[in-house]
Amino acid sequence: MKMMELLLELTVMPLLAFTVGLFMVLMMRKIAAKIQRRVGPPLLQPLYDIVKLYAKETQSSHGLLHDIGIVMAVGGYIAAETMLPVPGMNGIADKAGMLTLAYVTMIPSLGLALGVGQCANPNGSIGIARALTAMLAYDVPFVVIIFGASWLYGSNNLVEVIAAQQAGGIASWGVTQMPLLAIAGLFTLYAMLGKQPFEIYVAPAEIATGPMVEMGGKHLGGLFVMQCFQLFTASAIYVSLFLGGGENWLFFIAKLFAVVAIPMSMAFVFPRYRTEDVLAVVWRWPMLLGLIGVWLVMR
């Protein structure tokens, strides 16, 4: 019985994450449209795009690694979803610590690097080199933040961190207990989502969408699915660490969307950084705030 329940959770959690992610993509495009005074896409547009891409009749695969890369990119996030507690379901979150989660969220970038390598397109290689640089940039402050949160709540386990926050109400939420780390976390989340000005590896006008340059049909569809998961994962980690997780689905979803909306409403008014500037900015400000925050927490 226990086993069946777990299996059910492992199936349902990624599906829910994907559904929420679809609407996050929609919200992102709507925000962009509103900022540019446009109407924006209809409600189910992200779904139409994905179905359309999977319904392509000819495919342009560049070989086995190209296909496996996409599977790794989506699979890495599916694995991550099972370690992120959502209201009512914990999946395998209490067996996997936050560091495991941080590792698992790196798999998609590595998978993409594999796949794009086989496309042998110079734009793709530049893009993936930049994507890995960006990952290096935001993962260092991310680990600092995880360290601070685990120190404060005395646990490396997301389930316990969320339980500790929910027990004490808003006063014990991460955002009130460690405001500096929360700000650093929002900054890191922004860099993680890879929107302007951190959009160095997509850069459509410069390197023709970088890693996505040779992706069409099912491959691009896989990346669109991955984007839904990425938005959900990044915001769910933030909500679990700083906003007390989800008491119920209503609050949980409201928090998730609020967290994504903040960087998105800033993103579309910015141009793009250069690669070295991303490193400089992310290693300077969130790092500084994060380290001070950790010092305050440990004092």
Add this chain to the structure above:
Amino acid sequence: MSTLQSIPVVAPPAEEPSGGGNLLANVFDELLAFCRSRSLFMLHYCTGCGAIELPPAMTSRFDMERLGIQPMVTPRQADILLVTGYVSTKTLKRIILTYEQMNSPKYVIGICSCTVNGGMYWQSYATAKKLSDYMPVDMYIAGCMPRPEAVISGLRELMENIRAGRSDNWRDYYQRYDHYLGNQQRLFGEHWQTPTDVIGEARHYGQFGPETLGEHTALLERHQTPLLPFEMRLGLGDVSKGGKS
């Protein structure tokens, strides 16, 4: 636009898919056709002046995204190839390379009179006159240049055709490859070849037609040089003399 009968139309409209009496038989296909029509990624190959009408069609004023149409940057990702203006012989080669790299179902839209019949470049020795001689065109939007309203209404008509299953011209390129290749060879010479193996693709995806092979593909096979990976070479050769290595 499409109501003008004089415009060269390549393929006769395909038959309406028949449900065979069973209402649910085509549900899946219709769902796919609907999603295809509501999500069009376009690659705009801005060859001529007509391209200037696209930015207003895409941005705040006319906002194509509300119809699910958005620009993409590489042929692999795109569904629509927009050719916006006169097509010179040299450009046409690139357009064909681009077209062959796209994943089917793919659609070609010729914007501007110049793609329909040469327009005001009719007498030029350097422009290709009818785009539909060289690749199947799904929709022509005539005008010199067509306003964004015309572009959008043309795109809406294409969406309607896709949803009804009438825009299957990409199959025509496979099924009558000999015809298109012949026209290409007439313009570019008999040594013309593209990196895409269209005949192989037609075979693989079951799109082989009676006119896929013919005298022109035989000519292609005679002149075809196999595609080889670039030779890896270290060193730049003698750069100081400015000659090739």
